[in-house]
Amino acid sequence: MLGLNKKDASLLLMVAALVAFAPILLNPFPEASALAQFNAGYPDLMQRFVIFGIFAVGFNILFGLTGYLSFGHAAFLGAGSYAGVWMMKLLTVNVIPAILISTVVAGLFSILIGFISLRRSGIYFSILTLAFAQMSFALAASVLTPITGGETGLNLALDDPRILEGGNTTGNIPAPNFFGLEMGDSLQLNVAGWLWTFNVGYYLAGVVLIIAFYTAIRIFRSPFGLMLRAIKSNQHRLGFTGLNTRPYMLACFVISGMYAGLAGGLMVAMDPLAGAERMQWTASGEVVLMTILGGIGTLIGPVLGAGLIKYFENIFSKINSNLLHEWFAFLPDGLEDFVVTIIYPFVGKGWHLTLGLMFMGVIIFLPGGLVELGQRIRRVFSKKDANQHTKPAE
Amino acid sequence: MDQIVLQILNGLDKGSAYALIALGLTLIFGTLGVVNFAHGALFMLGAFCAVTLSRILSLSHTILDETKKDFLGNPLKVEVPYVKDWFGEAAGAAIIDWSVPLALLFTVPVMIGIGVIMERGLIKHFYKRPHADQILVTFGLAIVLQEIVKYYFGANQIPMNAPQAFFGSFDFGAMIGMDPGAVIYPYWRIIYFCFAAVLIAGVFAFLQFTTFGMVVRAGMADRETVGLLGINIDRRFTIMFGIAAAVAGLAGVMYTPINPPNYHMGMDFLVISFVVVVVGGMGSLPGAILAGLLLGVLESFASMRQVLEIMPGINQVVIYLAAIIILLTRPRGLMGRKGVMED
Numbered sequence: 001m002l003g004l005n006k007k008d009a010s011l012l013l014m015v016a017a018l019v020a021f022a023p024i025l026l027n028p029f030p031e032a033s034a035l036a037q038f039n040a041g042y043p044d045l046m047q048r049f050v051i052f053g054i055f056a057v058g059f060n061i062l063f064g065l066t067g068y069l070s071f072g073h074a075a076f077l078g079a080g081s082y083a084g085v086w087m088m089k090l091l092t093v094n095v096i097p098a099i100l101i102s103t104v105v106a107g108l109f110s111i112l113i114g115f116i117s118l119r120r121s122g123i124y125f126s127i128l129t130l131a132f133a134q135m136s137f138a139l140a141a142s143v144l145t146p147i148t149g150g151e152t153g154l155n156l157a158l159d160d161p162r163i164l165e166g167g168n169t170t171g172n173i174p175a176p177n178f179f180g181l182e183m184g185d186s187l188q189l190n191v192a193g194w195l196w197t198f199n200v201g202y203y204l205a206g207v208v209l210i211i212a213f214y215t216a217i218r219i220f221r222s223p224f225g226l227m228l229r230a231i232k233s234n235q236h237r238l239g240f241t242g243l244n245t246r247p248y249m250l251a252c253f254v255i256s257g258m259y260a261g262l263a264g265g266l267m268v269a270m271d272p273l274a275g276a277e278r279m280q281w282t283a284s285g286e287v288v289l290m291t292i293l294g295g296i297g298t299l300i301g302p303v304l305g306a307g308l309i310k311y312f313e314n315i316f317s318k319i320n321s322n323l324l325h326e327w328f329a330f331l332p333d334g335l336e337d338f339v340v341t342i343i344y345p346f347v348g349k350g351w352h353l354t355l356g357l358m359f360m361g362v363i364i365f366l367p368g369g370l371v372e373l374g375q376r377i378r379r380v381f382s383k384k385d386a387n388q389h390t391k392p393a394e
Numbered sequence: 395m396d397q398i399v400l401q402i403l404n405g406l407d408k409g410s411a412y413a414l415i416a417l418g419l420t421l422i423f424g425t426l427g428v429v430n431f432a433h434g435a436l437f438m439l440g441a442f443c444a445v446t447l448s449r450i451l452s453l454s455h456t457i458l459d460e461t462k463k464d465f466l467g468n469p470l471k472v473e474v475p476y477v478k479d480w481f482g483e484a485a486g487a488a489i490i491d492w493s494v495p496l497a498l499l500f501t502v503p504v505m506i507g508i509g510v511i512m513e514r515g516l517i518k519h520f521y522k523r524p525h526a527d528q529i530l531v532t533f534g535l536a537i538v539l540q541e542i543v544k545y546y547f548g549a550n551q552i553p554m555n556a557p558q559a560f561f562g563s564f565d566f567g568a569m570i571g572m573d574p575g576a577v578i579y580p581y582w583r584i585i586y587f588c589f590a591a592v593l594i595a596g597v598f599a600f601l602q603f604t605t606f607g608m609v610v611r612a613g614m615a616d617r618e619t620v621g622l623l624g625i626n627i628d629r630r631f632t633i634m635f636g637i638a639a640a641v642a643g644l645a646g647v648m649y650t651p652i653n654p655p656n657y658h659m660g661m662d663f664l665v666i667s668f669v670v671v672v673v674g675g676m677g678s679l680p681g682a683i684l685a686g687l688l689l690g691v692l693e694s695f696a697s698m699r700q701v702l703e704i705m706p707g708i709n710q711v712v713i714y715l716a717a718i719i720i721l722l723t724r725p726r727g728l729m730g731r732k733g734v735m736e737d
Binding site: 067069116119122124126130131132134135138139141143281282288292350352353355356357359360364367 | 519524525526529534540541668672707710717721725
């Protein structure tokens with residue numbers, strides 16, 4: 001199907017199905033139940049799952065295939081966001097031009113940075129990308145204020161020109177839409193206590209994720225992808241065969257940057273606001289965490305990792321001590337307090353701690369991330385494969 | 395002229411903090427070959443050692459002072475630190491006042507301990523893994539350390555005071571024969587610079603003039619051969635890791651009066667320190683110091699008003715710009731050795 005082999009096609013179908021049914025799958029608890037706060041099926045969070053999924057898939061094309069660890073990828077996401085908002089300000093609040101221009105601008109920006117950074121490899125490459133990203137962040141927050149809105153960020157205003165719509169200066173600021181369908185619109189279904197929200201913005205982002213995922217599969221399986229893997233395993237030797245690896249690396253870097261720009265464009269399509277903090281190096285660190293946690297170099301891993309981290313950030317962080325006391329109320333009093341005291345630092349505001357520990361655990365014991373965990377568990381349960389050696393995660 | 399002197403002072407001051415962290419990073423990289431992203435966290439832990447000590451010293455109990463009355467006419471409750479009970483009023487007050495310098499003594503064993511535990515417990519298992527894995531696992535460790543500190547000390551900045559004697563500023567210009575009042579500079583910043591200079595000289599002397607240091611240098615040059623000579627080089631490298639951690643910690647302690655510590659101060663310094671290490675040349679100790687001071691001075695000159703008028707915003711990016719230029723024109727950094735991290 002679509003030039004994919006059976007295994008990849010089923011993976012793609014699985015992702016498509018997950019995206020399509022996420023509003024239902026992520027709301028496993030009835031609205032009235034005590035566990036309803038673990039429901040992740042609200043539009044805002046689902047959009048973030050998908051958008052960061054795209055970002056991580058793109059990052060994985062660079063890091064997973066070539067082993068070049070970029071610590072400045074958020075700069076492209078930020079550049080894309082700014083471009084997207086400007087498109088909405090100047091041209092139209094339709095999201096399609098905004099998303100396209102985001103991707104293109106991020107691509108151009110990554111050509112510039114990639115051309116310079118890729119002259120070095122290893123740790124030097126990481127530092128160079130980090131330096132560029134920090135520079136972009138500092139400039140966006142200070143000198144470039146007329147373009148970027150400085151520290152307050154860039155957002156839509158009533159008196160924007162909006163040439164295609166003939167800038168109206170009365171009424172409300174128009175909301176981003178897809179040919180009339182507003183991103184914020186959703187259809188809510190209440191089925192026997194379960195509340196399902198089907199949001200326009202989410203499905204737009206979901207379709208883009210499926211396309212991006214398909215593209216990533218094709219890149220992974222293409223001769224170009226093989227070349228990138230060859231660069232990862234031994235760039236020197238590749239050079240000795242007379243190949244110039246630079247164009248391949250640059251192409252890969254630009255593709256990866258365009259994915260980040262696409263994610264940035266979608267982000268402003270959902271919420272037309274762009275701020276400099278999106279470019280800070282902690283944001284770049286986050287996408288590294290996502291990719292590693294999910295499974296570096298695998299197709300589905302980054303999407304899982306992005307979902308996991310965003311779930312932690314939004315849901316896990318809401319657990320407070322009252323709730324913990326409620327849960328462990330069945331224990332004797334002293335024991336209850338003890339258990340809550342032990343658990344408390346790891347949840348709620350301390351979710352970063354759990355994240356850090358989990359991340360370290362993954363690097364130490366499971367270099368293949370969640371995907372490798374899944375493979376190992378599957379091996380335990382299926383005797384047939386028990387004798388086979390561990391295959392490195394693809 | 396006075397502007398220039400002032401900016402040089404500013405730069406050296408900031409640069410010496412960069413240089414101290416970069417020195418520790420380079421020590422770890424040169425001995426163990428590990429890129430330690432948790433080094434900023436060690437700097438932060440040092441600063442919080444000072445916070446802890448000052449809290450311990452000001453532990454107090456309440457007594458009723460019959461001579462004074464509060465607004466209701468009851469005897470006033472007064473908090474009396476235990477140290478005042480033990481050492482007397484004046485000495486106790488002095489101890490609390492000098493808590494930051496005293497923290498230096500407290501920090502060294504703590505940080506060496508943390509460093510050794512870190513190396514034996516975690517880093518040891520990553521020698522054979524790729525650099526990317528080392529970066530990532532220490533990055534994770536940095537997050538964990540930060541969050542632990544945040545849990546116990548909160549997310550806000552914690553103000554710390556230098557001893558009373560070093561409050562205020564003094565006329566540096568008059569000392570070097572300029573007009574009085576031209577260059578006025580805070581005491582503590584000068585002390586920070588001198589402290590950094592002494593610490594750096596101490597580390598170099600330790601490596602240069604002791605047998606232990608000689609063995610370590612030999613190990614840096616050729617680890618395998620030193621090991622074959624029957625020297626337990628791993629143990630010495632572990633101790634060096636402890637020392638590097640202590641240097642970062644001491645830098646953190648002394649920095650607390652300049653910049654109130656908070657849990658993410660380490661990360662802010664780390665990024666710049668890495669740039670410093672790379673500019674200086676991976677694995678070169680003098681390079682790290684030189685680059686740290688140079689970049690510090692460069693940054694402070696870039697923040698001069700006259701410069702900002704010509705190139706707005708240059709102060710924010712000048713360090714990164716310098717790093718990019720140096721990395722592209724001198725791939726080994728300013729003083730990098732041949733064959734270190736070249737690929």
